[in-house]
Amino acid sequence: MSKIDKEAIIRAAEEVVREKGARKLTLDAVAAQCGLSKGGLLHHFRTKQALLQAMLESAIGCEAELAAEYAASGGETGGPLASRIHSMFALMEDEESLPRALIAAVAEDPALLEPIKSKEAKVRSELLNNCSDPEMALLLLSAARGLFLGRVLGVMDSDDPIFERLHKRLLKLAADLD
């Protein structure tokens, strides 16, 4: 059992992005953040790309977990659309470090977003088949993503009270569709 596992490294990388910005996400910085030498870091992730991939996969998994959690607890109060909207807002509140990884990744190599792209396509097709008004569902999903990315990119203030109101409104609109 190793003291530093891959999860810890990913967390450290997220922390670096949050503190110093996506451009400063260097192997040295990540190594320093989790008290490892660069050599040790590269033992776990043989390239920087591999680390970024792992970060994205972790992010995807985290979001899926949040959505499943909500679906389980909320029960019948929301379908897949509501779950997705919820998970996006939950991601925003928890730690914005995670979605910033997305920025670092897309700056490094847009091809890294492929897993996200395919997952997004899956969600879309799910909505298309299960909603009375698929177009509206996609619009609501896009609105959630717009708010999400607006915050990640820093074009919206995070503490604006309008945020919570929009969140509620989105869930209400989603409830009418699912």
Next chain:
Amino acid sequence: MSKIDKEAIIRAAEEVVREKGARKLTLDAVAAQCGLSKGGLLHHFRTKQALLQAMLESAIGCEAELAAEYAASGGETGGPLASRIHSMFALMEDEESLPRALIAAVAEDPALLEPIKSKEAKVRSELLNNCSDPEMALLLLSAARGLFLGRVLGVMDSDDPIFERLHKRLLKLAADLD
């Protein structure tokens, strides 16, 4: 009148981002793209930050121009919300190089987004004062941004026919609000 003006350099920078990705937006690459030496490039923009700033300002101006154009031609068929939605979709169709600059900028230094942030705030307050249902207006605006960024980040296929349908639907919904 110089043969190479700042506008041409900005276009070259956008081209580099489109062809090679945000991470490869280097001064050398931009200089090569517009047939200039790096020294010559740095004569026009004394730092990389200055270039990024100019790129963002150009993007903002371009979007404003598109919105104004639409407002003038569309006449009474749409208010400020419809104009904004239109300009976002127009930006997508023309050249996706421009919004990618945004990625390069935020990766380099999130503070560069300040002008975009303040402009976005202005648009928001405009909607808040002029719409019967400001919350819905913001949601529609967010949806447009979600679709916009979804395409920029490459998580949505650009040629999906659903895109145009969502565009029309958004404009219809906006017309009921303005």
Next chain:
DNA sequence: CAAAACCAACCAACTGGACGGTATGTTATC
């Protein structure tokens, strides 16, 4: 059982190239 072989985890030092920026010219324009 104990020595030998093996292996994952980790580290320090280094390499080679990229990159932002500077210094110092040279040429064209007014």
Next chain:
DNA sequence: GATAACATACCGTCCAGTTGGTTGGTTTTG
């Protein structure tokens, strides 16, 4: 002939990845 518009050469730094180890634990083997 002064200033803007370039070019050339160079510097220091950063950074991904390599090399060549060491260590501590596990497995294999005589």
